[in-house]
Amino acid sequence: MEWETVIGLEIHAQLMTKSKIFSGSSIAYGAEPNTQANVVDLALPGVLPVLNVEAVRMAAKFGLGINAPVSQNSVFARKNYFYPDLPQGYQISQMDLPIVEMGHIDIPLEDGSTKRIGVTRAHLEQDAGKSLHEDFAGMTGIDLNRAGTPLLEIVSEPDMSSAKEAVAYMKKIHALVQYLEICDGNMQEGSFRCDANVSVRPKGQKELGTRAELKNINSFRFVERAINIEIARQIDIIEEGGSVVQETRLFDPDKDETRSMRSKEEANDYRYFPDPDLLPVRISDEFIEAIRATLPELPEAKKQRFIDEFSLSDYDAEIMTSSRPLSDYYEIVASGSGEAKLAANWVMGNLSAALNKDDKNIADSPISAEMLVGMIKRISDSTISGKIAKDVFEAMWKGEGDADSVIEKKGLKQITDSGAIETMIDEIIANNQAQVEEFRSGKEKILGFFVGQVMKASRGKANPGQVNQLLRKKLKA
Amino acid sequence: MHNKSLTELATDLTSGAYSSVELTQYFLDRINQYDTNLNAFITVMDEQALAMAKTADEQIAAGSAGALTGIPMAHKDIFCTDGVRTSAGSKMLDNFIAPYNATVVEKLNVAGMPILGKTNMDEFAMGSSNENSFYGKVKNPWDLERVPGGSSGGSAATVAARLAPVATGTDTGGSIRQPASLTGITGIKPTYGRVSRFGMIAYASSLDQGGVFGTSASDCALVLQAMSGFDEKDSTSSEQAVGDFSASLKDSLQGLKIGLPKEYFEEGLDSGVAKVIEDAIAEYKKLGAEIIEISLPNTHLAIPAYYVVAPAECSSNLSRLDGVRYGYRCENPKDLQDHYMRSRGEAFGDEVKRRIMVGTYALSAGYYDAYYLKAQKIRRLISEDFQQAFETVDVIMGPVAPNTAFKIGEKSDDPISMYLSDIYTIAVNLAGLPGMSVPAGQANNLPVGLQLIGNYFEEAKMLNIAHQYQQVTDHHQQMPTAFEIANINPSKGGE
Amino acid sequence: MSLSTEEVKKIALLARLAISDKEAQQYSDSLSEIFDLVAQMNAVDTSDILPMAHPQDISQRLREDVVTADNQREKFQAIAPSTEEGLYLVPKVLE
Ligand SMILES: [Mg+2]
Ligand SMILES: [Zn+2]
Secondary structure (H helix, E strand, O other): OOEEEEEEEEEEEEOOOOEOOOOOOEOOOOOOOOOOOOOOOOOOOOOOOOEEHHHHHHHHHHHHHOOOOEOOEEOEEEEEOOOOOOOOOEEEEEOOOOOEOOEEEEEEOOOOOEEEEEEEEEEEEEOOOEEEEEEEOOEEEEEOOOOOOEEEEEEEOOOEOOHHHHHHHHHHHHHHHHHOOOOOOOOOOOOEEEEEEEEEEEOOOOOOOOOEEEEOOOOHHHHHHHHHHHHHHHHHHHHOOOOOOOEEEEEEOOOOEEEEOHHHHOOOOOOOEEOOOOOOEEOOHHHHHHHHHOOOOOHHHHHHHHHHHHOOOHHHHHHHOOOHHHHHHHHHHHHHHOOHHHHHHHHHHHHHHHHHHHOOOHHHOOOOHHHHHHHHHHHHOOOOOHHHHHHHHHHHHOOOOOHHHHHHHHOOOOEOOHHHHHHHHHHHHHHOHHHHHHHHOOOHHHHHHHHHHHHHHOOOOEOHHHHHHHHHHHHHO | OOOOOHHHHHHHHHHOOOOHHHHHHHHHHHHHHHHHHHOOEEEEOHHHHHHHHHHHHHHHHHOOOOOOOOOOEEEEOOEOOOOOEOOOOOHHHOOOEOOOOOHHHHHHHHOOOOEEEEEOOOHHHOOOOOOOOOOOOOOEOOEOOEOOOOOOHHHHHHHHOOOOOOEEEEEOOOOOHHHHHHHOOEEEEOOOOOEOOOOEOOOOOOOOEEEEEEOOHHHHHHHHHHHEOOOOOOOOOOOOOOOOOOOOOOOOOOOOEEEEEHHHHOOOOOHHHHHHHHHHHHHHHHOOOEEEEEOOOOHHHHHHHHHHHHHHHHHHHHHHOOOOOOOOOOOOOOOHHHHHHHHHHHHOOHHHHHHHHHHHHHHOOOOOHHHHHHHHHHHHHHHHHHHHHOOOOOEEEEEOOOOOOOEOOOOOOOHHHHHHHHOOOHHHHHHOOOEEEEEEEEEOOEEEEEEEEOOOOOHHHHHHHHHHHHHHOOHHHOOOHHHOOOOOOHHHOOO | OOOOHHHHHHHHHHOOOOOOHHHHHHHHHHHHHHHHHHHHHHHOOOOOOOOOOOOOOOOOOEEOOOOOOOOOHHHHHOOOOOEEOOEEEEEOOOO
């Protein structure tokens, strides 16, 4: 039987406010346990929440970024459950009336086309604290510094039909929240987290299969792996005559499996109701327009501009705008060097290979955009060849200085003095008479041998075009 | 001394007739003398009270005293008080030393009022008799075999026995007005949002409102003034300007339109109570008021709606009491589940558990629409009844409670009959209106309160209406004789 | 309406309240009575009525995004049942 996969994602993006969503505590990462938990975060008796305007502004920004209506009337609700890292005994979230309603985002597919993915909703909520399971004499330690950190939960439609599409969607949202400067996207620190709802059904069947919710898949690589493993598991079950159970499953990257989290399911009845400590959030047109006015250029617009301004292909422009830091980097290199295509080749080629190899982000690349501009300028003014440029790049990567100082220090400047090149050629002709005869008898291919000898003698610094031209002249003489 | 008004006390303090330390000691001595009978206090704050009194005396000497500086008072033990146990009448918080001040506490501290102590109450404000306290029952000073009402019964008994000139309370379904009525004192619950709820331990967030007990409307006006106002820490507090509650006390009531809801005088109302209310209305006629019969047709739905909304909110509000960060923790839990179940099961009293379960059920999957949503709709109907009435009347009057103070134990095994004692007060909380109880006489030798219900933010008008009545009557000046003797001569008091 | 002791126990579990069998029986009686009282609401048709969640029709005030809290861990943990290295301790949480 042929199977079809249906995937929807729930992404939690931590908003980059200074203080918590309902209290004046800092949300800075990495503080000593419970030093950033005030009376409100600790849910002492009698305390009350007051909403942070910046969280609302950031949520509205996201709404504008996915072409969704920003609700003029949204309501906070309580989701009730007991857990030690949830001090109130309920999470303040949004249920019936979320702040951002249906929007969409386009993802690139492997065949070069795009697919539109619906974003059902995005709502504001508070994060929980952290449970530390290392042994405290058989006890669990609770740190509430993270409790009350503002989250935007972004819920997609079940529009994705493969793990690859899910990753493409997640990357798109990841890029968007960073473009909007509402989330730092740091997945190691948990600022951007993903749960996936996965189900399978026989191809052509209309109704959805039973879904499993995969938790704890916090890297692009894990999302793809976890979903594929889960798809295979579900198909196996059905093909063996069983049926999939609706449940929450945890992805274990070490064992490369998903496993049931029955403990989380037990007696779940969240008893949502509007939080009586908070009033309806009313957002005016002016508030939204003020946000719209400060909206940065978004990926789609920037991609089109790169195509128009820098004559990039659709494919190259898609890659260059896939993240805000990359697009900023590229734009500096392309504009600064005046060589958009060359800039694209270097950024997508050597630079991205080097970043990958050393597991670095573009933001902490040892070669700044300005340094790369300097190097490309030396290629275009023929100071160095493309081949030598690779050595220059290598040196810059190792921190040996900018292009000009590397070229200077290592003497990599191209030799363009025809007198010097002629002297080298004369010597090589004198030492390789047999090959000269071959050339003269019509075996033109042997020219390559002579070019190679000259380049070797000049340690790559002779201008290849010039060498070619002078060799022909001398050999034919 | 214990029968003086706040204004008289302030005058004496300013003139130097006695100091705040002496006055505070005087009331501490009265508490010491009488509270063993009443059990009105959970915590007496001798040291802190005298220290605050000393500071007040310095302010008085420096000429920087306000209207309340140096006058001692008591707080219901539901208001968090920094450094002092704040128990809400529960075993759950018996060991809870609040690490912060409620806004109400902060404001009255700033006003310079020494805190005599924290008063007893029904556990988490759930009750109408003050029999549901971990710290024991509070007795009615008029008859020690009877309840003082609840849940602010400790504060009411305190003021009724003149163990403090004034005390704070909270009112979720009648918890200021009903005990005020049953103990013969004046109590006001302002409009929802008038007084900050920050630091006031929540029972039902959309209904809870802080207020004050005193022996007169003019005393209540002064303290309510100091308690009221917008608080940036409470999203539900009102930004509406507070105004001056004392300025209009002397206004004439000529032409005042009083609405009498016929539903408040039907079966179930004790005839003695009804007689007292009728006499009070007659007095208002003499003051120039016009009496208009009105109808609040959804009155009978107030208790059903309340017993969904309040338990639903409380079931969630009390979830934070989990023995993790503060409060009671059971011994040797075998696992996390056991920790939760036993910590909460052992520390909450019967009525609190009952209401948590009612609310949990009402919010659970499949029942939300039938209970919670339905109750919120009924709530609108009730609120609209009042708004329609206020189109033709200035104030609504009626009884506070259907009966005078009942015997301890009389209703404690019958939750429903206990709930019904709030039949005339609960609708006011559902609508968020201000309400008041004013002593109007006695029936069966026990006090009876007249209820005043005003429109939103009309506290000044209600206080004026109560004050004018108190100018021509002396019911509010009556106190239980057993508490009349002052053993201590204040001039000889002191540290 | 009548709530069985089994239902009462389910509710008590959801609310994390340990109750004995005897208590479950008592709560089954009193909860049933309360829901009978509550059932009076059913006599009214409320299909056209908007629910009222708050006494006043006001909207949520928004707070400026400023850090106002300082570290008071010591004071807050002084009243905690069990702490170690700045953490609140609870019986082991099993994933
Ligand atoms: Mg979710
Ligand atoms: Zn969420």
